[in-house]
Amino acid sequence: MSETLLEVDSLDVRYGAIHALRGVSFEVKAGEIVTLIGSNGAGKSTLLRAISGLVRPSSGRILLRGADVTRFAPEAIVALGCSHVPEGRRIFANLTVLENLQMGAWAKRGREAQGLERAFALFPRLRERLTQAGGTLSGGEQQMLAIGRALMAEPAVLLLDEPSLGLAPLLVRQIFSIVREINAQGTTVVLVEQNAHQALGIASRAYVLETGALAISGLASDLARDPRVRRAYLGDESAE
Amino acid sequence: MENLLQQLLNGVTWGSIYALIALGYTMVYGVLRLINFAHGEVYMMGAMSGFYTAHWLGFARAPSVTGLVVVLVASMLVCGLLGAAIERIAYRPLRGAGRLAPLITAIGVSLLLQNAGQLVFGADPKFFPPLLQSHEVFRAGEVAVSNIQLTVLVTALLLMGALEYIVQRTRFGRAMRAVSYDAPAAALMGVPVDRVISGTFVLGSMLAAAAGILVGLSNPKIDPLMGLMPGLKAFVAAVLGGIGSVPGAMVGGLLLGVIETLVTGYLSSTYRDAIAFVILVVILLFRPTGLFGAPTTEKV
Ligand SMILES: Nc1ncnc2c1ncn2[C@@H]1O[C@H](COP(=O)(O)OP(=O)(O)OP(=O)(O)O)[C@@H](O)[C@H]1O
Numbered sequence: 001m002s003e004t005l006l007e008v009d010s011l012d013v014r015y016g017a018i019h020a021l022r023g024v025s026f027e028v029k030a031g032e033i034v035t036l037i038g039s040n041g042a043g044k045s046t047l048l049r050a051i052s053g054l055v056r057p058s059s060g061r062i063l064l065r066g067a068d069v070t071r072f073a074p075e076a077i078v079a080l081g082c083s084h085v086p087e088g089r090r091i092f093a094n095l096t097v098l099e100n101l102q103m104g105a106w107a108k109r110g111r112e113a114q115g116l117e118r119a120f121a122l123f124p125r126l127r128e129r130l131t132q133a134g135g136t137l138s139g140g141e142q143q144m145l146a147i148g149r150a151l152m153a154e155p156a157v158l159l160l161d162e163p164s165l166g167l168a169p170l171l172v173r174q175i176f177s178i179v180r181e182i183n184a185q186g187t188t189v190v191l192v193e194q195n196a197h198q199a200l201g202i203a204s205r206a207y208v209l210e211t212g213a214l215a216i217s218g219l220a221s222d223l224a225r226d227p228r229v230r231r232a233y234l235g236d237e238s239a240e
Numbered sequence: 241m242e243n244l245l246q247q248l249l250n251g252v253t254w255g256s257i258y259a260l261i262a263l264g265y266t267m268v269y270g271v272l273r274l275i276n277f278a279h280g281e282v283y284m285m286g287a288m289s290g291f292y293t294a295h296w297l298g299f300a301r302a303p304s305v306t307g308l309v310v311v312l313v314a315s316m317l318v319c320g321l322l323g324a325a326i327e328r329i330a331y332r333p334l335r336g337a338g339r340l341a342p343l344i345t346a347i348g349v350s351l352l353l354q355n356a357g358q359l360v361f362g363a364d365p366k367f368f369p370p371l372l373q374s375h376e377v378f379r380a381g382e383v384a385v386s387n388i389q390l391t392v393l394v395t396a397l398l399l400m401g402a403l404e405y406i407v408q409r410t411r412f413g414r415a416m417r418a419v420s421y422d423a424p425a426a427a428l429m430g431v432p433v434d435r436v437i438s439g440t441f442v443l444g445s446m447l448a449a450a451a452g453i454l455v456g457l458s459n460p461k462i463d464p465l466m467g468l469m470p471g472l473k474a475f476v477a478a479v480l481g482g483i484g485s486v487p488g489a490m491v492g493g494l495l496l497g498v499i500e501t502l503v504t505g506y507l508s509s510t511y512r513d514a515i516a517f518v519i520l521v522v523i524l525l526f527r528p529t530g531l532f533g534a535p536t537t538e539k540v
């Protein structure tokens with residue numbers, strides 16, 4: 001039985017009148033890739049934002065490596081080993097690629113050199129772009145930079161919010177295979193995706209969020225066969 | 241021609257003081273999207289703490305470069321602390337409360353410091369002690385440069401150089417640029433955003449303090465309301481350069497100083513204070529992003 005790294009217990013998040021998450025509970029064990037799927041506005045990003053301390057839950061608990069981090073500031077969550085690659089990449093366009101990576105190493109400043117080597121090994125393109133402003137990179141390169149930057153903090157858990165969004169099919173495949181590689185190197189991954197087919201392909205377990213609540217959960221391979229999932233998220237009209 | 245040279249020189253010197261103050265506006269705007277209207281009062285407090293330090297330490301009676309440096313550093317430290325306190329007490333509790341509440345609070349802090357200043361220091365003007373004995377260091381025909389003018393210009397340029405170094409080359413400066421661009425993303429990197437904001441207030445306030453001392457050297461009459469007009473004008477300079485842009489504030493300050501001096505010299509001194517506001521209106525009408533400002537991008 002491997003250790004539970006991240007545990008979310010009956011989480012509620014509200015944005016004013018909008019009840020974005022309702023009693024969401026889930027857990028992630030060390031070494032897993034867990035995927036969260038759900039349609040637009042289901043609350044996937046909100047869940048990641050709550051875990052990393054960007055939004056305050058109105059009730060519920062978040063445990064990271066057994067410690068209650070529910071109302072911790074984002075920097076404390078990063079320091080405890082959980083990094084978040086946000087939706088839309090959020091590259092610092094005014095900083096160079098190198099500076100973006102250095103920002104990622106904020107909590108691990110003694111290990112910047114190792115972090116850079118690891119980022120270049122995963123994304124050789126970044127080495128060629130080091131002195132370029134982050135804003136001048138292509139979408140795919142920005143995604144690589146966003147992931148490389150988050151890895152600079154040497155997280156135990158990496159939260160990825162729609163890393164394949166807006167990328168060409170070839171790049172999407174490349175990103176998925178890199179997520180796998182990162183996981184093989186020992187990083188636990190929580191992957192939010194609309195690209196349910198490929199996400200279920202690399203994940204061990206999956207959760208389906210529907211309008212703020214968990215609808216289905218289980219082994220990724222089981223969900224990939226579940227008719228409800230096939231119909232709603234895999235575009236399979238014939239599933240019943 | 242020589243007159244023009246002299247005017248330009250005076251304008252650049254005066255403008256370097258605006259630039260020092262404008263930097264505080266622009267940096268705070270960068271990280272908080274707040275116009276810190278209390279900034280002019282921090283500058284006033286810089287001059288006042290310089291005045292008292294010089295008297296307490298005896299430099300007021302014995303002018304010397306050492307005295308100037310000690311007074312400058314002391315006043316920068318005092319105002320650095322003041323800036324941090326203003327941020328902590330007045331602005332931080334309003335984080336996430338929209339943009340209007342902090343703006344109104346800024347005006348409140350400004351009035352508070354003006355009135356507290358009148359209460360504590362007295363409303364009458366004081367004379368800033370001559371920390372340097374004025375003499376001419378250079379003359380070519382009609383163009384004359386005094387050691388005071390040179391000191392003001394060199395000190396301001398050195399401080400701006402130091403700031404540029406901090407912003408571009410240090411870890412803190414990098415974090416400041418990241419927070420200015422996207423504060424939540426910076427938080428996700430593990431950056432303690434509140435501490436970066438606090439550090440930004442400290443830096444900006446230290447520069448304002450230096451401006452207060454440099455003004456004390458060249459225009460020794462100081463009083464608790466002295467921050468009002470230079471504060472507003474430095475704000476105009478920051479907008480002229482492009483609010484949020486560090487090089488913009490430097491250029492905007494220098495430019496405003498030169499324009500003001502030329503207008504005073506060649507048109508009439510009655511327009512001196514009006515010209516800044518004419519510039520403000522023109523910029524807001526035709527180029528709200530200023531000279532160096534990037535068009536604002538809406539953040540998610
Ligand atoms: N800052 C906010 N203020 C108000 N409402 C918000 C905010 N952010 C998200 N919401 C609302 O909360 C709900 C969940 O949004 P969230 O972004 O978490 O969904 P999502 O599953 O990530 O969707 P997508 O697939 O489009 O990224 C939506 O109804 C959204 O409109």
Ligand SMILES: [Mg+2]
Nearest residue numbers: 044045046087
């Ligand atoms: Mg989302």
